[in-house]
Amino acid sequence: MNHLQTLTRYKAWADELFLSTVAQLPGKELIAPRPILFRSIVRTLHHSYAMDRVWQAHLLGEAHGYTTRNPEEHPAFEELRKNQLAMNAWYVGYADSLDIDQQEEMVDFEFIGGGNGSLSRNDILLHVVNHTTYHRGHVADMLYHLSVFPPTTDLPVFLREIANRT
Numbered sequence: 001m002n003h004l005q006t007l008t009r010y011k012a013w014a015d016e017l018f019l020s021t022v023a024q025l026p027g028k029e030l031i032a033p034r035p036i037l038f039r040s041i042v043r044t045l046h047h048s049y050a051m052d053r054v055w056q057a058h059l060l061g062e063a064h065g066y067t068t069r070n071p072e073e074h075p076a077f078e079e080l081r082k083n084q085l086a087m088n089a090w091y092v093g094y095a096d097s098l099d100i101d102q103q104e105e106m107v108d109f110e111f112i113g114g115g116n117g118s119l120s121r122n123d124i125l126l127h128v129v130n131h132t133t134y135h136r137g138h139v140a141d142m143l144y145h146l147s148v149f150p151p152t153t154d155l156p157v158f159l160r161e162i163a164n165r166t
């Protein structure tokens with residue numbers, strides 16, 4: 001496995017574990033107002049999903065339809081969870097499909113907030129994984145305030161787990 005394959009598989013594993021814990025919360029806790037930018041657990045998770053969709057669209061050279069990084073509307077948690085797991089599977093497959101030259105290809109895009117950008121496919125995938133890790137941390141903090149202990153989703157734990165499978 002190359003590093004992009006490892007990272008996208010790590011993201012899929014960590015999200016699945018993490019979302020399984022979040023799924024145990026009462027619905028009112030998912031949407032309860034919180035003193036953070038995205039204002040709730042579900043909106044924070046939706047932001048991560050929405051930005052995954054934005055970067056997927058950039059990689060595919062298609063429109064994503066988002067006009068903000070912080071959409072007001074979001075699906076119910078179970079739909080969001082299903083969508084996120086499907087998106088993660090797409091990223092795993094996408095990373096598997098790229099050869100070395102394709103990983104370094106530059107992708108031009110427009111930021112939602114305005115302005116043009118250009119990143120390699122490699123850097124986009126690295127950002128997608130890193131971005132989600134960052135926001136899992138936000139949600140983990142909210143969980144701790146609810147006396148819910150999120151699962152350990154550190155990369156070394158994932159690497160140990162996949163090493164033990166072989």
